[in-house]
Amino acid sequence: MPSALTDRPARPLRIGAVTYLNTVPLVRGLQSLLPAAEISFDFPSRLADNLAAGRLDVALAPCIELARHPEWSIISTACIGCRGPVLSVKLLFRRPPAEVATLALDEGSRTSAVLAQILLADQFGVRPKLQLLPLASSPLDSTADAVLVIGDRAIRAPATGFCQSWDLGAEWTSATGLPFVFAVWAARPGLDEPELEPALDAARDHGLRDLESIATEQSAAMDLPRPLVLQYLRDNLNFFLDDAARRGLDLYFQRAAALGLISDQLELRFHDCHVKR
Numbered sequence: 001m002p003s004a005l006t007d008r009p010a011r012p013l014r015i016g017a018v019t020y021l022n023t024v025p026l027v028r029g030l031q032s033l034l035p036a037a038e039i040s041f042d043f044p045s046r047l048a049d050n051l052a053a054g055r056l057d058v059a060l061a062p063c064i065e066l067a068r069h070p071e072w073s074i075i076s077t078a079c080i081g082c083r084g085p086v087l088s089v090k091l092l093f094r095r096p097p098a099e100v101a102t103l104a105l106d107e108g109s110r111t112s113a114v115l116a117q118i119l120l121a122d123q124f125g126v127r128p129k130l131q132l133l134p135l136a137s138s139p140l141d142s143t144a145d146a147v148l149v150i151g152d153r154a155i156r157a158p159a160t161g162f163c164q165s166w167d168l169g170a171e172w173t174s175a176t177g178l179p180f181v182f183a184v185w186a187a188r189p190g191l192d193e194p195e196l197e198p199a200l201d202a203a204r205d206h207g208l209r210d211l212e213s214i215a216t217e218q219s220a221a222m223d224l225p226r227p228l229v230l231q232y233l234r235d236n237l238n239f240f241l242d243d244a245a246r247r248g249l250d251l252y253f254q255r256a257a258a259l260g261l262i263s264d265q266l267e268l269r270f271h272d273c274h275v276k277r
């Protein structure tokens, strides 16, 4: 039923969040802040597709997708980023980087899929042929010269079977001196939910105050050492889209455009236009 005031169907706000450990601090308090919202979890690439298809109102979307959907706006200062090694975005090499002719990309990824191509092109001048690493396949199943894996499975990525591995957060920061941003909260056009932005920011702040208990709970749930989980959430990840993170994002988009991986007319849109370029 359309509501009389807004003329839109009165349905719950549909929020899509990433299904990895990195997102737990961002969403832990969200349901109690937005009791009527429907929060679902999926892989980053699917969240982007679902937001684009109108199946979600807001999603923790791979930031490269902002370039492909200029109609989306960023709706929170909460993000998934890093300022150095990230631990969960890895490029595993079967051949030395300068000899990479085939690159398999984690099906769950969009941002890191482009980041891997930027780093290989900028540092070694290689433009490999792309393949898909399906979500259900192990990197060991792929015969590509280099294999990108992200998320929880990258934290556990195999140490054997590959001659070298890059942590893409570390590679980006040592090449540029800037932080990196993997995903941001993006809203579909026309979304009018004034309580959403403060809730997303507050949920992040709440999660960060609760890292010790999240680490205890998640290390048991994921069978990972608690110190590793705590270090990942507290030290590797950065959850703030601040000025330095935005400079990293700008440079990433510039490099992606220079390589023809996105159009070069990107202008980031922020909800309510409270941050302008």
Ligand SMILES: C=C(O[C@@H]1C=C(C(=O)O)C=C[C@H]1O)C(=O)O
Binding pocket: 018, 020, 022, 044, 045, 061, 062, 063, 080, 086, 088, 089, 108, 109, 110, 111, 112, 113, 150, 151, 152, 154, 182, 183
């Ligand atoms: C740090 C990470 O960032 C992720 C990487 C993404 C991508 O490559 O598209 C998208 C969302 C994030 O969850 C990770 O998943 O390990």
